[in-house]
Amino acid sequence: MSLSKEQMRTLYRNLVRAEHMNTMMYQRMLQGKLIGFYHPSDGAIAPGVGACSFLNKDDNLSPHHRGHGITHMLSKGIDIKYYLAEHTGKDTGCCGGRSAFHFSFPKDKVYMMSGFIGYNFAPSVGWGWAAKRRNQGQVVMNCSGDGSYGQGRAHEAMLMAMNWQLPIIFFCENNGMAIHSEISEMHPTEDVSSLAQGYGMPAMVIDGQDVFACAEAALAAIERGRTGKGPTFIEAKTLRIKEHDMGTPDLKGWEARSEEEREEMKQRDPLVLATARVLAEGLLSQADIDQLHDEASTEVQAVEDFADNSEISRPSEEQLLADVFAP
Numbered sequence: 100m101s102l103s104k105e106q107m108r109t110l111y112r113n114l115v116r117a118e119h120m121n122t123m124m125y126q127r128m129l130q131g132k133l134i135g136f137y138h139p140s141d142g143a144i145a146p147g148v149g150a151c152s153f154l155n156k157d158d159n160l161s162p163h164h165r166g167h168g169i170t171h172m173l174s175k176g177i178d179i180k181y182y183l184a185e186h187t188g189k190d191t192g193c194c195g196g197r198s199a200f201h202f203s204f205p206k207d208k209v210y211m212m213s214g215f216i217g218y219n220f221a222p223s224v225g226w227g228w229a230a231k232r233r234n235q236g237q238v239v240m241n242c243s244g245d246g247s248y249g250q251g252r253a254h255e256a257m258l259m260a261m262n263w264q265l266p267i268i269f270f271c272e273n274n275g276m277a278i279h280s281e282i283s284e285m286h287p288t289e290d291v292s293s294l295a296q297g298y299g300m301p302a303m304v305i306d307g308q309d310v311f312a313c314a315e316a317a318l319a320a321i322e323r324g325r326t327g328k329g330p331t332f333i334e335a336k337t338l339r340i341k342e343h344d345m346g347t348p349d350l351k352g353w354e355a356r357s358e359e360e361r362e363e364m365k366q367r368d369p370l371v372l373a374t375a376r377v378l379a380e381g382l383l384s385q386a387d388i389d390q391l392h393d394e395a396s397t398e399v400q401a402v403e404d405f406a407d408n409s410e411i412s413r414p415s416e417e418q419l420l421a422d423v424f425a426p
Contacts, residue, residue: 102311102318104382106153110310111377112391113152117144117170118370119395120179123403124169124186128345134188135199140166142308142340145369146272147171149313149335150240153321157235159208159226161219163242163272165339167200168212171242177207180405189409196412197419217243217250224256227265227330238266238324240317245291246277254294257330261298266324268317269295269332272307274339279350295332307337308367311376338364 102110121140128137140147147163147170154160154175162168167186173179182202185192194203201212211222223241230237247253248271260267271291275282282291295302301323305312313335320331340361342349349356365371377383383391 102315106314107311107377107382110148110152110314111373111383113148113174114144114310114370114373115388115391116173116395116398117148117166119392119399120169120173120402121166123399124167124183125345127403133186133200135186136344136346137200138165138167138344139341140170142338142364142368143272143274144170145310145373146270146307146313146335146337147242148174148369149310149315150242150268150270150317150333151175152314153318154238154240155236157208158237158321159210159223159230159239161223161239161241161243162202162209162212163244164212165244165272165274168202168209171240172202172204172207172209175207175209177204177209180402183402183406184409187406187409188412189406190412190414191405191409192412195414195418197414217247217253219243220247220250220252220256223267224259224265227260227267228263230266231263231327236325238268238321240268240270240321242270242272244277245271245273245275245282246280246285247271248291248294249277249285257295257298257300257332260330261300264327264329266327267330268320268324269300269330270317270320271332271334272337273334274307274337276339276343276351278343278347279352281351284352290334292332292334300330300332302332302334304334304336307335308369308372310369310373338367340364340368 124137125139127133143165151171151174162171181193185194188196190196223239227239273291290304292302292304305316316333323331
């Protein structure tokens, strides 16, 4: 599905915003201004932008944990200031400042986040079933890493999605690393999307460093889901330039990843590639690009100001117990 010039500009703008947000989160973590930890998204922002920039507000989204889902959520139109407030333990946070990096935006159809690998597969089947029952053209965007597809619930979800022809997009962000384990040790074939063949599910492999390729694939899958043609599997081959999470050694197996490897990956950074293309095709001028970066910086500052100026969350015992559903 080809992109319009306006769609390409939207994607580039969201890519710039995602880059600035990731830089801000990384810096705040170094400064001790975040609760919990942070999984940097350097080199891996294109899949989330491409997958989510053209979702509708009522489409269900389960963001990937890389970059803590900020790339995905801001591209869908969610106000990130409430998430940063959550990540700083403030009462204006999306979960009242009690969840650290876990998010929930029910009004925007982002219902939950969990530390369990592949947690989102089973709920996605439920959301997909509800969407099919409503018959209002909703889709479910399930974003997961390659490591998640070693979970049994992923296979159960794909099986039921095909059996019931549910409007789910299984968007695999394959960076080739599950913390320290390489994909060659975790999966018997080169492409994780080969799993979809066993269920008769349409699948495609795309360049996850190319935000425009990610969006083209997502739009085709979204259209397929909206028109009742069932699920799609998209595998975006992407990169993880930095460590899995801040403070964890950046290892490949037992060995540290080399600086040469990281420098080589930086040559294929999504923003570097997208900038070259929009300039070459005359979609944006350098002045336009500079303005987008200025706007993103202003947005980030407003998000930080909101979080920093909010009160620290101090819930009462009654408030804490009100959100407990089982002892």
